[in-house]
Amino acid sequence: MTIKPYTGPAGGWGSAGSVTEILAREKTLLRGAAQLMHQNKPDGYACVSCAWAKPEQPHVFEFCENGVKALAWEATPKQASPAFFERHSVTELLGWADYDLEEAGRLTEPLRYDEGSDRYVPVAWDEAFEAIARELKAIDPKEAVFYASGRASLETSYMYALLARMYGTNNLPDSSNMCHESTSVALPKSIGIPVGTVQLADFETCDALFFFGQNVGSNSPRMLHPLQEASRRGVPIVTFNPLRERGLERFTNPQAPLEMATFDSTRISSQYHQVKAGGDSAALLGMCKTLIERDDEARAAGRAPILDWPFIEEHTHGFDAFAASAREARWEVLEHRSGLTRGAMEAAAAVYARAERVIGIYGMGLTQHKKGVQNVQMVVNLLLLRGNIGRPGAGICPVRGHSNVQGQRTVGISEKPDLVPLDRLAELYGFEPPREKGMNTVEACEAILAGTAKAFIGLGGNFVRAVPETQAMESAWRGMRLTVQIATKLNRSHLINGKVAYLLPCLGRTEADIQAGGPQAVTVEDSTSCIHGSIAKRPPPGEHLRSEPAIVAGLAKALLPPNPKLDWDGWVADYARIRDAIEATYPDQFRDFNARMWQPGGFHRPLGACERIWNTLTGKANFTVPETLAEDIDVTSERRDVLQLITLRSNDQFNTTVYGYRDRFRGVTGTRSVLFMHRNDIDRLGLSEGQGACLETAVDDGIARSMDGLQVVAYDIPEGCCATYYPECNLLIPLWHHAEESKVPAAKAIPVAVRKSLRAPANGAEA
Known part of the structure; x- marks a missing residue:
């Protein structure tokens, strides 16, 4: 069991070594390598891991580290x-x-x-x-x-x-x-469809990318290719995520010989904002507030507007109520709830205002909250302000999990x-x-x-x-x-x-x-x-x-x-x-199904919002006013000993399947029994790095829920937050602690109290 910071990029030699190791461990080195040449190809099989898009013109090696692990796990002779x-x-x-x-x-x-x-x-x-x-x-x-x-x-x-x-x-x-039902509830109300509007081609023409709560390096690594290409052509990538995930920082393409030989890497995020768990609505509202108020100033001064007024007037409903709520929002509340400074939110808004075509990307870091539906609707609000839904190079992109x-x-x-x-x-x-x-x-x-x-x-x-x-x-x-x-x-x-x-x-x-x-x-x-x-x-x-x-x-x-x-x-x-x-x-969705199923890149289902046809109750895309910015509405008091627990997947797992005991990007080897905490919280709560800790769910519903034997690890995570691995920590989540309307378990903000443990941290076999 070792805890040692990892300094390498996503991809690169670390990925190549991990791929070789699991193919050898599962006794599929030769057979598996041959099969991988057919993965995600037009005449081959679709990867059994994530649901990221398959390009019309695939790479020779159109697979990622996760895809190799999934194949090896399935193809094992055991x-x-x-x-x-x-x-x-x-x-x-x-x-x-x-x-x-x-x-x-x-x-x-x-x-x-x-x-x-x-x-x-x-x-x-x-x-x-x-x-x-x-x-x-x-x-x-x-x-x-x-x-x-x-x-x-x-x-x-x-x-x-x-x-x-x-x-x-x-x-x-x-x-x-358990994951994107918040999307399936939010998007029909806002834009009239339950899915995203973005295709792979949109990444080639976008001007900016905004990420919210999605760990591309571990959960959908093939997505790093279009992100690398966008970064290299100067597209700003603005990320909001509590932890600094390596895939959103730097990437070395394992399929690029020169990059591998020179240990070169590409910067992914141009801005990285470590929002508090549950603070996304506040951060998004801060950006929207900035854009709306600067538009007010510009129009009053006779300058060009910031917002896309022709789009707002023709295609949206509810702007006035939303704009009023944004103007009334107080910066001290937005800063407290998001964990970000006003300057950080204004900087992100400035990038958004300069871009003509913006893609908003998000994952379960937005959906698995009590206000998960609201979080998704806030991303829609941001995109609607400048008409970034229903045109090439722009749109909303929920990143789904399983294939x-x-x-x-x-x-x-x-x-x-x-x-x-x-x-x-x-x-x-x-x-x-x-x-x-x-x-x-x-x-x-x-x-x-x-x-x-x-x-x-x-x-x-x-x-x-x-x-x-x-x-x-x-x-x-x-x-x-x-x-x-x-x-x-x-x-x-x-x-x-x-x-x-x-x-x-x-x-x-x-x-x-x-x-x-x-x-x-x-x-x-x-x-x-x-x-x-x-x-x-x-x-x-x-x-x-x-x-x-x-x-x-x-x-x-x-x-x-x-x-x-x-x-x-x-x-x-x-x-x-x-x-x-x-x-x-x-x-309407599957016209000529059998004839089109082998079309390179796949055939796209017709979606009204992509054509600015809004199948909503109002017949337009709807702005929605956030009900609350509280990060956890189940905790009624400001208890100083309560942290917000974020559930994580390691680099060596997919959903509940654990491929091994090595979370390369977070530097954890040989165990899954770790608790990532900010060093200030460790000191404040009287703990020490490497010490054993016990988590107790901090709600009063008559049921005691606890998880013991975790090793405290000082990590770059917002104060007031902590993190440990899913699914082991599911015993801490009350069944009633779920997103309103969608009932997605609120696994990204579980109120917990941290206590010293008398039990030694578990190693991999005991986890």
């Missing part, structure tokens, strides 16, 4: 076969670390939990489907939860949503509920029936879809805790590990009658079982999918609303695995009565027929 489960009981495996569970290797056969032996035992596919269907038929469909992670293809997602609705429920929570998390919502994975063309589904398939709202992720957790959820079907993911209130959720989870997990590798959610439990192993996206109609391809949607085809040729790790569409069809045939309008077997034999069904359901 197997969690039935023999593995003969050797290890579920109780024993529950004591393993997250890393060790997935490191066991690929699941190879369908498994049933046997309570008598406390082990998973092999089961035939048809037997599993019939048993699962029998359990589901015995309960009210509204007592079942059909969860989807963000990795399943458009074809699988469409089938899965249809299965749930034909069964009789809209309980279709997904991983978006198809946006796409699955597009084709029906949603608990909100008003977002799905239910009448069209009824017409196509001759059934009456349920019309009442289903459960989102938080509501599903509430139902599990209350004992009213009887069954959970998981299409990928690690739900129990990803959600808040970990201890209570794990205890209540065992009260469900049925738990079913469709997965590639073992994780903790598979070991906390209902009374009846099944593991159904599926093919990965990097593996050849051969069905009755021959080799099959799937499709995904990236962060820029472009649809891409994906096909792989690598042999699967076992003969008993089935594709995700085949598993969904198997469940559907066992659970649902025969339907003359729906041929599940035909869909599995030829995925093109599923795409025809998607096109029939969403004709």
